Amino acid sequence: MLNIIIFGKPGSGKGTQASLIKDKYDLIHISTGDVFRKNTSLGTDLGKEAKKFMSKGELVPDKITIGMLEAEIKSFHPCNGFIFDGFPRTILQAESLDKLLTNNNLSVDLVVALEVDNKTLVERLINRGKTSGRTDDQSEEKINKRLEEYENKTKPLINFYKNQEKFISINGFGDLNEVTNRLISIIDSTIS
């Protein structure tokens, strides 16, 4: 099994790249953002709760997110592995993921971060907001709040995974295919 985390700031291309490579490695793509958005559009209790935080650019509380992620993993297991996009985003989420995988004799194999400067991120998200209808993409203020959440809660994961010798960062700026090729070359060198 191969378990990969695609890591990065909001708008760095985690979802875009995970969708492009999942079939190549026959992995199940789990995007916590997509699961929250699906629940929001279905009007479930989970979706209503998540919307309160997402619409303000804040992270959804760990208890809700971890429970949801565990249910997602169980619903797809057994499989060839997972590509996690947007999870984990806090140390508690990372510890919970480690525990869950260890209990199934599995582990995170690789964490790849997509590095993109903040100016480009804001441009990408404002641009996506014109067509996505996503409330969290609608203003620079909300996008800045998401970047602040990343700095305070998500960035500490870099050292968490560096300590496990699983963290690699690549340039996430440039043509989509260029970024995909950089990602594939890192994954291939890890699994070979």
Ligand code: B4P
């Ligand atoms: P997510 O859905 O994870 O989304 P994201 O951070 O906005 O974007 P991503 O990095 O996937 O960028 P994308 O490929 O779409 O999170 C949304 C919210 O959900 C969070 O703020 C939080 O509230 C909640 N949430 C999710 N997971 C959570 C968790 N674990 N814990 C707590 N809360 C959680 O790309 C962005 C744009 O850039 C797109 O328009 C794309 O087309 C464009 N783009 C991508 N790559 C490009 C490139 N190379 N060049 C030009 N444009 C590019």
